[in-house]
Amino acid sequence: MIFITFVLLIHIVCSNCSLNIYVYFKTGTKYDQQKHSLPKYVMEAIKPVFEDLASKETLQHVLNGSSQNANESFHSLLWSMAPKNRYCSGTIIDICLGLAVMIYNDGYLSIGEILHELLGEMGHFSYVAFDRINKQRVQKEAQWRKRRGQQIAGDEDTDNDEDKNDDTIEEYHSGAF
Template sequence: MLHRLQKIAESLKKNNIDGKLGIRGSGRMTKKMMINFKHYYRLAIVRNKTNLDDMVRAVWAIWKHKSSSNSEPLHEWCSPSYCGYLQALEKGEEYDHTPHSLPLKIMKAIRPVFEELAHPDTLKRVLNGGSQNANESFHSILCSLAPKNRYSTGVTIDLCAAMAVSFYNHGYQSIIPVLAESTGNTGFFTRVGMKRLDERRIYYEHKRKGKAVQKSKQNEETSDSLSDRMSVDDNTL
């Protein structure tokens, strides 16, 4: 989210939007606001990680909330836990959107970011806490066999892809029978080397999972803290 907002802000810096060049500036899309959008996007995913439809609505609720005005409130997908408008509605009080919303033309300018990041095809990748880490891990193995900065023929790519699948799913020792069939035998040090590669891979995977658990706990604490701050002070949203 943060990267997309920064990218679209850079691409629009010479465009006249709502009387000024670009979307940045005081009362517009500041760096702090971009960071806030990143946190809101993450919270929308974490709080609805088991339901894709709710996740999509929660992400769009961010855009609708910040696009709302006194004449056109768009809070049907908001939650009373953070939405000052819904909280005021429950208390029967008046609510002024002006200090908390962004200009509609600014929100329309960043709408493509939400159309991409709130799309079901995008969000279903993180459903149930999933990620793209598995794909990235496989790609790293493939690139170590066939680097992108070096030309490789189609036959070489096919061979490297097959080896990468074997290494990723069954470990480096899975290649030993293939080598034995191709060469007639495999040396002692080849078998030892493949075993050590597998052992190192297992070691670093355990280490990575330990760090992931620790980071998850820290993120939960951060989310709880941000949620409390959002419910107390609607200026953050």
Template structure:
């Protein structure tokens, strides 16, 4: 909290800039603290931006909380909220991912963003008896299988297989209303996340574990090394040593080059679409396994 205010207070003197936008998660106390202390005076108002990743996770968090709070309570169809074919953690993951895609694919317009969010809601509510895909994008390139079938004139062969019961969708509808509010979506138009911040944090903690006490000089050295490696790679250490009139050895240089090469290969692998799908599938598989005990007869 104090760090955010310090950065703002020294930004003009050190960098000749003013930070006018604050990107943080929904429960960030830093923004409130900075605004309360008004570091730039009354003529500069800070704007709060939401981390798209945190907003996406907020849907999952609220759905899981609802599921926990409603455990053992029967809905109007006589069944509970959770259980096989109902609001499982796997389904929550799907809903959360669709919600995030609706935001990221419509960064130019709040209304389009809101429409896309509700398209995912009614998509899951749709059944063969009552399809509700009016908000889903039309055409053979649509993510909606119903719309694809419609464009290919194959609706007679189409079957809804992944719908959620109406009783469940009614329960989660208030959450969708809250998380599709224009005021909230407006703060997501930038499309940015806090992932770079989280990434640099992990590099720092790798050198300076939070569970281990270190002195101030060790702390400064560790942070500087982490920032240097994060921004320019491991080979940047060679430049530092040379400026200190220390000639690095051949094995050191080769080792640092290998570290940078492995880092790039790992990053390239992680961004490949196929690998993304595999990671999502593994995560969903783990959650499915954890929920097997919930599928017992009479459990809901």
């Protein structure tokens, strides 16, 4: 009881305090016990942006309930070479970035050009290994496109009312690189 009286006394004295409990006791309204981490004016400022990001048009770009787009696919390739949880120097990150760009754009056989420049030639087994990895990558992409095409065809049969934007299918490739 002494603590409550002390708290009330402090909040009565503090007229500029945003947590004026005396007002709640005086008006008889219930005090909101939830902790709000952002001030109300900040929440009101970001609410339109949040509603825009959560709109159906924006969420329509997300396929299969995942949010991995082409950039995230590239980032996963990059961070698989230089994991974030281990320290890597800037030089290592630069090398990994260059390799990730080459693999992402031209496939694994592009590493053979580097080996040819460094060593004078690329060995037969290196060529076979890079070719197999590259074929697996292309096959995975083809399976993804086929699976996605079947899902879109099934969705069009069941939902004739929804407009489908075919351009977004080419932009977003979940896990494909």
